[in-house]
Amino acid sequence: MEGKRLEYRGEEALKELEKFTAKADEVQENILKEIIARNCETEYLKKYMEGSKDVLEFKQRVPVITYKDIHPYIQRIANGEDSSLISGHPITEMLCSSGTSGGEPKMMPSIAEDLNRRTFLYNLIMPIMNQYIPDLDEGKAMFLYFVKAEMSTPCGLPARAVLTSYYKSKNFRCRARDAFNDFTSPDQAILCTDSNQSMYCQLLAGLVHRHQVLRLGAVFASALLRAISFLERHWVHLCNDIRTGHLDSSITDPECRSSMSTILSSPNPHLADEIEEICSRPSWKGMLSQLWPRAKYIEAVITGSMAQYIPSLEYYSEGKLPLVCTMYASSECYFGVNMKPLCDPADVAFTLLPNMCYFEFIPLGENGTLLMDMDEEKGVPKEKLVDLVHVRLGCYYELVVTTFAGLNRYRIGDVLQVTGFHNRAPQFRFICRRNVVLSIDNDKTNEEDLHRSITIAKKLLEPYNALLVEYTSYADTSSLPGHYVLYWEITHCISTDSPTPLDSKVLEECCIAVEEELDYIYRRCRTHDKSVGPLEIRLVQPGTFEDLMDLFISQGGSINQYKTPRCIKSSNALKLLNSNVEASFFSPRDPRWIP
Template sequence: MDGKKLEYKGEEALKEIEKLTAKADEVQEDILKEILQRNGETEYLNKHMKGSKAVLEFKHLVPVITYKYIYPYIHRIANGEDSSLITGHPITEMLCSSGTSGGEPKLMPSIAEDLDRRTFIYNLIMPIMNQYISGLDEGKAMFLYFIKTETSTPCGLPARTVLTSYYKSKHFKCRTRDPFNDFTSPDQAILCPDSNQSMYCQLLSGLLHRHQVMRLGAVFATAFLRAISFLERKWVQLCSDIRTGQLDLSITDPGCRSSMLSSLSSPNPNLANEIEDICSSPSWNGILCRLWPRAKYIEAVVTGSMAQYIPALEYYSGGKLPLVCPMYASSECYFGVNLKPMSDPSDVSFTLMPNMAYFEFLPLGENGTLSMDTDEEEEVDNGMLVDLVNVKLGNYYELVITTFSGLNRYRIGDVLQVTGFHNQAPQFRFICRRNVVLSIDTDKTNEEDLHRSISTAKRLLEPYNALLVEYTSYADTSSMPGHYVLFWEIQMVEPGPIPIEANLLQECCITVEEELDYIYRRCRSYDKSVGPLEIRIVETRTFEALMDLLISQGGSINQYKTPRCINSNAALNLLNSHVTASFFSPRDPKWTP
């Protein structure tokens, strides 16, 4: 496919949205036919379709799968076998998903034209925003973007996150220099592999252009709040740089240093004094509007697990800046856009663009939870799947995709609810990830991984004749960075040979962390976007009291299960009122693959 067909700007982009959504069924059928035409001779599809490229054969014979099923093919390609195992195009890189398999990140195959599709989605955002806010081309965007460390597969394919891939591509570096691509951050700062130096330089750039900034944001709310926390610690140094026109000596990255020295061309004591007066205020409530007075909104993902950060964002903006979630995407595929970006975060819906991939939907229960409690690896009857245009308003579904890069009927794991339609294309509200119980940043810990990790750690109690009676958890985001909290009720089955010391519980903390997946450990040890895990010891029979509380709220004693993640304020208050001691991980977990 010619990538230029996916390049649209301004009014042309809005017309393309209407064109695609008006005939979503035809676009979807054409997409699937094209995928089968290109990939029909691959080993994977030949195995199931015996050489056929017919749509009906695909729907009847190709199974619905999870990563476990496709992983052997991806592993073979990563080790040097030909891309034709799963796709008719050369795989150019492997994208590291935040999902995990055996403690390692999932590797998602990507072909060259995938970058064209991602760029297509990015190019829709500003034409949509311009319908709601005028004059955005009269200033700059302070978007805080970062790359992550990349590796290579055994055969030399780059292995990196989808955002790192995009920021390093010509699509980003050579993007059209129109007013909407005028960022405060120089590309050299965005592409700096040292996140602290990158953060410092991007904030410094944002402060230097504070009177020109009209848009604030980051990809995830966590990254934006982390930047505010960084600013709280570093504003004195940043003001000094601006006042003297000299860059702090801690910035040693050559790209960062050269780009920032160009910006710091001369001392600016007046600007430094303005910023100092604002940042030295005893309250940072509304500080974003004081530092960047022309800002119109904050752009970041605040749906799903990120919704927990909305109160903090509203505090720092003084409740004056709308929170905008512009798009819905993952490592596997970019899905769609928010056509009503000024809606409240709780009402955000995304319209799936039917030219991105072939979309199918696995129906879930009436409240979106029925099938979420079942085994993720269970076999799915192909007849259950629903096409894009045939989903029903109000119903819950799990998203299933087929892509040009070799994912066939792949379960994304996202639970969505249909909220409406734009022409033929359905609009979805993101509910959650299947089976995820804890998430702070890009980490996603499911119940199975949490249980396995705690099972390993609780063995440390056995020599002390101590028994872990019950446990639950929650993601504490009351401070930055957020961290996992485990509530443990421990019972002494008989007097232990020696008393339980604090260092033993600290060792339990780090043991849990060492057993959690690669993404969590990277967030903890390298990105520093997740704080040390905490274990809070509660009094005897605390979990009985928790059971009583939840049953009194309408639960059934016959069907009661201890919730492995606490979402109720009342339950959390009960647990915290019975805490007798608290312990934190004494060190960072190992994270290097």
């Protein structure tokens, strides 16, 4: 089956999808048997299975784990020990996950054939879309794709983002150059590691082909909005390039210059005038559908934390372009596809593909929290897990996967709700990432990391006899790039000495102190990617957090159980907080970041 995966395209891919989902239980059982047979001699599984290949014994003996449990094995492989610690096949690279709660990104093991599984899923997207929007092969796709900085483990294994791995692979570079893979962006621009030069060239190529573009998109909604912001700042230069037929001198990457010379083959003043007339309008409402008038939809991840960008995308498309979220994937594994891509964003659900890995699920309460008999610290009882075909409609679960690359009963951390079934394969709505309170782009900051960062930063107040009484946070995406907002209520301690004034520099230093303590991914987004703006502290009047408590209690909360929410999502609560802001302070510089 592995050798044939890349052969499945078009209607054949859809037939395979039907076959896998119709026999989801059989496929899942065979997948688990194959994984156990391959990996039963690994150090990790031997510890629990003692060489057994029995599926029932796997479910009885192998524990449910989180990253901290598998990290020592991954680190040993990264340092040069053999892949057989966790995998029967060689680990070829480490995929850097954005979901980290420590100082460095999580590293997920990957084997060579994982690339074929990802490609199988990608090959399903266009056949599914073509069922709903015909004739997509009669034009181009302006998809903005980017690579991120690569690292190496101490033993020389590549350590990179999963999308960077895919774009640099032969599966992407040597893909079939058919109409469905006809992108406006040259591969050289996509693979340029300078994000500004890459963005410039990809937007320029998209503008040159504006009358041929049928599909718009980026991987994440935040990336597409970032591109719009970039276009607002650079459209004059882009128009000049089109008008003269010469690429701006600021583009110095030789591969970009070479690939763009074919696209800018001659001056086109008429096209430049068209674009200038549109971009110089006082309002950019509907800009996407005006610049690319034949576009039929926008493709991007709009679930989870990306849902906050839906109003902005609708503004720039004037509601004329459907927002399409096609697939569900992570660094650990690719999971499934959206079989109804034109549904309302709030109704997006993904059919999990039973040939991707072995799926299990932790049953959750009605609000997506752990059930009372499942202690987060003590771990999840193995007997509580539910397999793929036995989840129940309407119920909430946390996703657990067992992969070919050596993750065994690994908690992904995603909370899902069952919304239906495609044949025997369940369909899930993504609810949230467990414990994440703040996210703008790829950053995922949980409550523990936020609290630790603020605990460090508030020590800067002590020399001024000032005390942080209470705090909460908010991911502000009203402008680009979005940024974290902290609401602080500060009081001055009683002292016999005259209190030293708390000037703006102190609060600015508090801002940067928080950022310095946030994780690697946040600091990368701030410093390298520039996809997250400077952190802001808003000082609120004394008594504001008492008013906040009164507000939540008036809406049905219990005073006995009330805890200050560490992230605010209620519009009424935000209105209350903002009405009590006395002053605002921003980080004065980027946090330190070492690639």
